[in-house]
Amino acid sequence: MFKIKLEGGKTMEVEKKTFWHTTSHILAQAVKRLYPNIKLTIGPAIDNGFYYDFDTDEPFSQEMLEKLEEEMKKIVKEDYKIERFVLSREEAIKLMEEKEEPYKVELIKELPEGEEISFYKQGEFIDLCAGPHIPSTGSVKAFKLLSSSGAYWRGDEKNKMLQRIYGISYPKASELEEYLNLIEEAKKRDHRKLGKELELFFFDETAPGMAYWLPKGFKMMNVLIDLWRKEHESRGYQEFSGPQLNSSSLWKTSGHWDHYKEDMFILEDADGNEQALKPMNCPNSIKVYQTKLRSYKDLPLRFNDIDVIHRNEKSGQLNGLFRVRMFRQDDSHNFIMESQIREEIEDIIEIIKKLYGIFGLDYRLTLSTRPEDFMGEIETWNRAEEDLRGVLDEICGKENYEVNEGDGAFYGPKIDIKMKDCLGREWQMGTVQLDFQLPLRFNLSYIDKEGNKKTPIMIHRALFGSFERFIGIITEHYAGAFPVWLAPTQVKILPIAITHKEYAEKLKEQLSAKGIRVEIDEREEKIGYKIREAQLQKIPYMLIIGDKEIEANAVGVRSRKEGDIGSLSADEFMKKLQDEIKNYK
């Protein structure tokens, strides 16, 4: 809520979105004043501010935005009362036709019969709008137009591209400044920036959307993979690896050729046969399933893999590690009987809770149910959805997940894990999808108790989503200051002078032998300089080695978080470290 001041010194609380919506009208008013030929379309409030879409052939330049801000200031200063009025459909259309606003006419024509058609007026400006609005334009003391970009009319690629202006506003200048600072701070956490600074990964022009993993970044990925393997091996998962390239016939059987071809890298083998790099692992898991005749006693069968997959994403979709063309899903395909859905999902949700708990991540769970174009038996769908709800209710609590009715895949319902990046954009992380269709397409079977062939259900599940995206998210989550267990370099030994080098080397060997990721800074630099560098590299522990330490057979421990924490014996430090690593600190 925002507090705004009214005439006579009274204050009033308004919804942020109401305030932002009014600001979008002020923007539209300014646009009509400066560029009367530009046509209005829609201008809603969003989670962080507002936008307004305009139809114009000339895109908004930075200078135009600045001029618009100036004009908006005038409108605020002129402090117009915002008045609502209602018209009949005919009157409304007539008014908008007179004002030559074709998009508004289109909108009015589509409003359902009987719905009130309301307008809002501020000064000379009138806009079709359901409201509500704040009482007058004078309250919008602080605002900023943040950016402009193209946006399709009604969000449809086939429609005309309009020009959108994004903005934000507040009742007080200090609040605006605070918000802008927050954005600046958030940008410092950007994984693309940190990935470069901390030498985790990089991208090259010759391989768009495909990360080069530098030694430090790849070390981290391996630590994650170790964790993932540990959590799965003990739960009956069996890891395998399959081919990168399969002939088109496989993708035709799986249905990808019809539904996903655009996103696949397709090439030819030496004989001219059509092949495609795998965009997902499901068909190859199925091939593994098919190597034997399976019994009901074998189920569930859980085949997991972290093979690299390729998706030919359109260039405009690429975004750091969040959206790439080559990545590793922490994938598994679990083959189960219908009676095992609930238990299997329960087990998977338990793993999710455990893994995400280790990182302390804030995530959103969504259940997506049967879409209109579903395939399969409606009873199977109903039972499966009931099972999914049951598990979520029980393990997560009714309040802690959302249901997106009709948003499931055509082949089965699913549970998704969603997270926000440092700029508030939401990304899908893990996913757990039931699939009733693929086993049918591949004619999968198991032999039941009575000796009959039955079709198993398949669960596609990736919990981190992909290692790439997950590393992007945790880099921003920790702002690059990874906990000890995960940090690519856990300890940096900093000898004060050359004479301390030998002891430092010995220490390094000791730590290395225990599996600690340790480096040594042997350069002939001052200790303050070395500390600064290790600190900027966000290394969890620095060990300062000088005469004192050698004499006492100790290490001077400096923590990234707490600074100098004094002297410990090498054994004490080792124990502390191992303890933290064991507990994922």
Place this chain on the structure above:
RNA sequence: GCUAUUAUAGCUCAGUUGGUAGAGCAACUGAUUCGUAAUCAGUAGGUCGGGAGUUCGAUUCUCCCUAAUAGCUCCA
């Protein structure tokens, strides 16, 4: 893919109203041997993203391409 913007040294960035470039950090060399977030001095480093055009002359202007960024659209 679409709209807009951007691309200059390893990194962060300045600059040239058209006369082939500069800083800080990093690197290297030398001096300094140092106690908890930057020691000093020097050296080297760039076909100004790629290609074409205009021009006596292009890093600068125009066009094409590539990549990145924001948004849109898409995402089995």
